[in-house]
Structures are given as structure tokens and as C-alpha cells.
């Protein structure tokens with residue numbers, strides 16, 4: 324992977340969607356203006372930039388781990404493949420997932436490393452990993468996961484208070500000592516000469532994230548959001564040192580739709596940037612797998628009120644645990660499981676049922 328400075332900048336003439344910039348250090352200090360800014364971002368778009376998060380060194384090391392892992396022969400990587408039964412830890416080859424209802428294949432390969440496996444190391448809770456992962460567990464992956472967990476826990480505690488939930492309610496749904504699908508993901512998308520918009524090859528299809536919070540680091544453009552009220556996709560411009568954070572389905576459901584899980588996708592980077600490999604890294608915080616996904620209306624008047632005002636209150640009680648919700652979405656994305664457009668439909672989350680008016 325070329326050093327950051329060798330990459331061409333995001334073009335100035337490509338439209339982007341601005342995100343609010345939240346300062347993590349101010350959040351830690353419970354600064355009122357910063358808390359309000361985060362709340363605005365999380366309830367209106369569901370995406371924001373996070374600066375001063377203190378994870379840059381660990382992120383750079385994680386990209387090295389990703390490059391070492393993706394450089395292994397495909398045959399070796401396939402020994403650690405995720406399978407097609409709804410498990411997402413391990414390796415996913417390019418083309419294993421559909422990107423739309425017609426079954427067009429994705430172009431990204433990635434390695435997902437389970438939080439439970441990282442925290443239990445040298446034991447493994449869910450599965451084993453390529454030696455490139457094991458070799459960097461102590462000096463790269465444990466520090467990255469530990470810091471990312473702290474960042475997401477801080478953000479959850481802000482939401483907990485703003486939602487008027489009893490102290491620790493969201494933390495209780497995201498405990499580190501119960502099995503979850505929380506994981507780190509390092510993604511590689513190969514370079515592609517820029518294509519005409521009409522045959523745009525999507526790298527990751529439109530989706531909402533499956534869990535609660537995503538803490539994303541990327542260098543090149545390609546991430547796009549479909550902001551509420553718009554019909555066109557907008558690029559989110561990467562800003563050096565700024566992570567991109569977003570809300571996923573579980574938090575949207577727990578909060579009765581007050582927190583927004585917004586649609587996004589990944590396309591090849593624009594212009595000159597399209598000639599380079601695109602690397603991204605995400606830490607996903609997801610609820611304990613046995614937690615019931617349901618609006619926490621009985622614990623918060625704010626949430627009860629949002630559900631009462633909703634057009635489709637049933638979407639806040641999907642009769643699914645976090646683990647079932649996740650496995651269903653993963654499984655039905657797989658091209659191997661595809662029977663037709665209904666498989667894509669079965670992989671969907673909250674995106675086709677707007678949670679609040």
C-alpha cells in the first residue's frame with residue numbers, strides 16, 4: 324500500500340456531502356456544545372467525522388496487517404473463509420457477496436477479526452486466523468481494538484444520557500464479556516480505471532450497518548451516503564486524521580429511530596484516485612448476540628414517544644435477537660445462497676422502512 328502522501332488528493336470538482344466534525348477529546352470532557360453536535364449528526368444523518376480520537380498509529384499498523392494478510396495466496400486465505408451460514412469472522416473473498424437485487428458481485432476482499440477472539444487471545448472464542456493476523460495480535464490488533472472499544476463506549480454513553488436512559492443501559496447491551504459479532508474489518512478494493520457512471524462497478528452494495536456503531540478509517544474516496552431527502556448518492560470526502568463514524572441498525576432500533584442508520588455504499592474512488600488500491604478499516608460495535616432487538620421504550624420517555632409517533636412501530640420490534648438479525652443479513656448477502664431477488668430482500672435491514680417520519 325503506498326504511503327498516504329503518495330496518494331492523489333480527493334478531486335476538488337467532485338461534489339461531496341459535508342459531515343459535522345466532532346472532537347473526541349471534547350466528548351470525553353462532556354463538553355456541552357460537542358455533545359450537542361454529536362447528537363445533531365447522529366439524529367439527522369447518522370454519520371459524522373471524529374477528530375482527535377488518538378488511534379492513528381494503531382490504524383496505520385492495522386493497514387499493514389491488512390496488506391500482509393491480503394498478500395497471502397488466495398488458497399491460504401480461503402482456509403480462513405467465513406462460510407455461508409451467517410458467520411462474518413474471517414476472510415471474505417471478492418465476489419462472495421451480492422451488491423444488489425440482481426446479484427451483481429462485490430469487488431472487495433476483507434478480513435474480519437472478532438472482538439471476542441482479540442480479547443481472549445491467545446485463546447480463540449469463535450475461530451482462528453491467518454498467521455499474519457496472529458503475528459500482529461499483541462502489538463497491533465489488541466491495541467487497535469482496545470482503543471476503538473473505548474471510543475465507541477464513550478459515544479454510547481453520550482447517547483445513553485441524551486436518550487434519557489438509565490445509567491449504563493446501552494453499555495449493558497454491549498458488554499465485552501458476552502459473545503457478540505463486534506469485529507475489526509480491513510478491506511481492500513483493487514484499482515479500477517474510472518468507468519462511465521452508467522456502468523459503475525459498486526465495491527460494496529447499498530446497505531445500512533448491521534450493528535450499533537461503526538468507526539471507519541479510509542484514505543481514498545469511494546464511500547457514498549444517500550442523505551435523507553436526496554435521490555442521488557454523495558461522496559464522503561476522507562479527511563486525514565478524521566475517522567468517519569456512523570450508526571447501525573441495532574442502535575436505530577434500540578432508540579426507536581431517534582438515532583439514524585443511514586444507507587451507504589462503496590464505489591471506486593473518483594478520478595486519479597481510481598488508479599490506486601483502496602484500503603479501509605472499520606471497527607464495528609454490535610450488541611451481545613443474545614440481546615433482543617427492541618426499542619427501549621420502557622426505559623426512556625424519549626424513545627417511547629418516538630415509537631408512538633412512528634408510522635410503523637412494528638419495525639422497532641423485529642422479533643429477532645442481535646445475533647439472528649446479523650446472521651440473516653450476512654447469510655442472504657452471499658452469492659452462494661442466492662435464489663433470486665428475494666435473497667437480496669431477505670438481507671435487508673432498516674433501510675426500506677424509514678423508522679421515523
Ligand SMILES: O=C(O)CCC(=O)C(=O)O
Nearest residue numbers: 510532541546589603605
Ligand atoms: O470502506 C468504506 O469506506 C466503508 C465500508 C462499509 O461501509 C462497511 O464495511 O460496512
Ligand SMILES: [Fe+2]
Nearest residue numbers: 530531532587
Ligand atoms: Fe457499512
